[in-house]
Structure formats: structure tokens, C-alpha cells
Amino acid sequence: IAGYRDVLDRVTEPAEHTNVSPGLIRQLHATLYSHFPHEGGRWKATNKDIVERDSEGNRVGVLYRTVPATETPKAMEFSVGLYHQCLEKTIEPLLVVSCAVLDFLCIHPFSDGNTRISRLIATLMLSINGYDICRYISLERIFAQNEQAYMDALRFSVKGWHEGTHNPMPWINFFLDSVIKAYEELELRVDALQNQGSRAPKSQLIAMAIDNAKGPFSVADICIQLPTVSRELVKKVVQQKRRSGELKPIGKGRGAHWERL
Template sequence: MRSFVELDTLIGRVPFEVVSDLRVIDTGRGSEALYRDKLPALLTSLAERARVASIEASSAIEGIVVESRERADLILRGEHVSLRDRSEQELAGYRAALDYLYREDWKPLNVGLVLHLHRLLFSYTDVPGGGFKTTENVVVDRLPDGTHVKRFTPVAAARTPWYMEELVGRYTAASREDRHHPVLLVGLFALDLLTIHPFLDGNGRIARALTNALLQDGGYEVTRYVSLESSIAASADTYHEALQGSTAGWHEGAHDPWPWLRYFVEVVRGSYDQFQRATTTARSAGSKQDRVRLYVRRHAPSSFRIADVRAALPGVSDATIRLALDALRAEGAVQVDGTGRSATWHRVG
């Protein structure tokens, strides 16, 4: 909420390097419609891979990891499986929250939506979700030597509902006024949500899930095809340093948003760079067997059938697919269970 009180003063002067990244982001946004028309199968494949990567990465940031690859795949596909432990339960919960935001009817943004996402996040656990914190919390970082240091003090529990209503209302008004770049507004929303820290657990995952949804709502759909959470997980130290740099003085309305916004915009720009590389590679692929090999190595789910490859690569025959898969199997890149059309192929490594 604090970041939206004096918005023109706070982000009225955008640093040059941020302006440069925003130009790249807007150029990438402009090309998304072209790729939807020209490479629909590739985008479908990228979207499924990004969904899986986002669920796993956002969970892993919080230390939630399912060791069994096979069980993780079942959970991520939403198949019926008895969840054995807290990690599996929370992985399933983040899948439910993220999948809800993939629906077209999740809008509009309001406090009820935030609470519903939190309820979904913990829907497979014994932890009651869907309610704001009722006791005070402090955000700490664990140092390499095992000691803990306070990063910041969130909003008091009694004031949290008011701050959340203000945040949603001010973000919505700022978006409607269209005076500032949408990516900057989404970044500020995430910053304030993380600083308010409205829940005892799950704040980071809720913020990252909503970040995806709000970027897409603003027309920046790259997070459908490239996992923003994976980029954050790969730069976790920088992520926390940027947050710490922008939360100092937040309660007094004297914070500097640019450490966080620089980081956030750079991550979004990196997602468009990854998207550009994926689409360029797909368009420049050589023979049909090369296209199959590229798809299997980079875009196919970890387990798939020939019919899945056929659907992703229109115009490539089953015979060509089999030849490419046989070559990949000889290289040790894939394994197969069964024979014929019902055979299931598994990517190795």
C-alpha cells in the first residue's frame, strides 16, 4: 500500500537501465501474438513446461521439495495420489492455486481472491488457509553460520485487513489511470504484498502466483511460457537483497523502490530473452527429425507418447517421430516402456 501513496514522486523518474529493460519487454510483448498464430503447438508445449517449473521452483524457494520425480509428476498433473507428507501436500496446494489463476474467470483482483488463493495453497494440509494472520510475525534471514537476522517487521496483525484493502484499491486505481508502466505497478504490488506479509505462511508463493496473473492481465503473457519463479529461484540471494533494499523505511513511507524494481524488471526482461531464444530456435530448426529431437529434448513433458509429439508438431509423420526417438534412445537421451502407439517415452536427465 505504501508504494502507491505518492506514486508520481516515488517512481516518476525511471533509471535509464530500467527504461532500457522495459523497452525490450514491450518489444517482446508485441511479438507474442505473432507466435500464437505461427507456433501454437510450441507455445502449448512451453506453457505446460513453464507451469510445472513454476510450481516446483516457487515451492523449492520455500524449501518444499518432493524427492521422487515420479510422484512429483503425478501431483503436478493433478492425478489422484495419496499425499504422503507436508511437501507433497504443499506442492499440490501451489498447483491448485496457480491453476486457478490460469482460468479466465479469476478476475477481478480483490482481497477475497487473495484469501481464496491462500485457502487453495493449504487445502491439502491440516493448516487452516484463507485467513489473515492473527499474531505478529517477523521476517528473518538465515545466515550461512546458522544464525538469524531480522530482515523487516511486517504490518501488525490488527492492521493487515485494512492495509490489504488499501493495496488492492490503490493498485487497481493506478492501473486504471495508466500513468505508469504496468510492469512497474505489478512490481510495486508484489513489494507491498511481501512487506505487509498478511499470512503466517505462504506469503512468497501467493505473491509470486499473483505476479504471474497480474503481468498476464496487463498483456505481458511471457509468464505463461517461461517460468518467472525459476528465474527467481536461480537468483535467490539477489532476490532477497533487492527486497531488503526496498523495505527499509517502508513503514514510514520513506523507502526506495528501485533496488527491488531493478531486480524485478530485469527478471521479466530475462523471461522475454528466454522466450525469444525458444521461438527462434524452433523457427530455425532443420529437418523434421531435428524438430522432433529439439521438441523432445527441450519442450516435451518428462513422460510422453508419440501422439503428444504428433500434436505438438503438425505435419511430422509418426514414422519420422519414431526414427528420431529411436536415435535419441540409442544416445541414451530417452527410454521407452511398452511398444507401439501405447508406448510411453521418458526423457533421461
């Protein structure tokens, strides 16, 4: 969570003139794993197949074969270059970003953490191109909530990718639908805040996230839902709700969870 938050801070509000590059992507991956004994930021050293599993977690086959390890650096350079070329040709950024994310998933450049980094890269690219929705709504969460649709879209769009004969539309449709859901959720939250006449929108957003939680949740769960809200503010609102009798703790320490009463 700590590494994820560090990367999230960089991609939701990127510094001026931030430029997407293979080097930046490696930096983000290194930051993601900075709190683990994992060699983050290095391209994969071995080939890897993406396994398809059923609802019980049993392997049912190979979903797709990723780019070989020896070809990964070149593939990443080409993919990032294509991303910039398309933007220079004034192709709609949402289409460019969605295809760039699909390419990243097919290349699968790291030995671990590719799915999470792909969503962080999507957040970065959206932010750079003027789509700031990820500052308020977690795209990661929306993808996770629609995991089956995510896998179906990926399954249909990766076929023929290596040969350049794939159909990106299932993935593009899923990606755009996820962005639309994020904006719709933001609209609902803004309407709710306006109706409440709130003077402290971030505190209200936290309270709403807690009220909408299904089952026990952790402070980290709320932080992931609200990327621009500080952990300390989340803890403050949680404690307020605890004192008012709305929440009860489950466990202690950083691994503690909370349950609504």
C-alpha cells in the same frame, strides 16, 4: 505441488474480467494449501518478523518487521485499492505490479506461503495486464535462480516502508530485470524451435527443459518450469527419452527423479 499447479492454472490464464481483490488472494492461498491440513486462506493471527540468514542458514538478524496481524486486513484492502488506482491513472502496469508485490511482501498477510503466493500474484497481475510471458516461462524459477539478488533488492527496498520513506527502485529494478530475463529465455526457445522445424512445440519445450537440467530432476520440476504444459505430456516425453536410453530413473513412484545419461 498439486496445490501450486491448481493456482498456477488460474493465474497464467485468468478468466475474463478477473479482478484482483483481497478475497481472490485469500482464495488463491486456500487453493495452494487445499491438499494440506493447513488453514489456507486466512490472514495471519500472530505478528511475524522476517529473519535474515547467512549462506549456512544461521540467523543474522531481522530483515524487516511485517504489518501487525490486527492491521493486516486493512493493509491488504489499502494495497489492492492503491493497485487499482494506479492502473486507472494509466501508470505503467509493470511498475504498478512490481510495487504491489513489494507491498504484499511487506504486509506478509499469511502465516505461511507468502513468498510463493507473492510470485503467483505477480503472475496473475502480469497476465491481466497483457504480459503473458508467465504462460511459457516460470517467473518463480527465475526468482529462485537469482535468490541472492532477490534478497538484496528486498533488503534495500523494505527500509522505511512502514513510514512511507522507502526506496522501491532496487526492488523494481530486480522485478523488471526478471521479466526481461523471462522474455529473453522465451526468445531463445522460440528460435530453437524454429531451427528444429518443430510440429509439436510443447513436446520440444519439454525436451529442451530436460536437456538443460543440471543434475537429477523430477516431473514436477519440469512442470514448474513450463506452466502451460500438462503433467501427462511431461511424463510421456520422459518415458520416450527413457526408452531411447537418454534418461535413467532414480527412485520410484511420485517421488522419482530422472538423470540424463
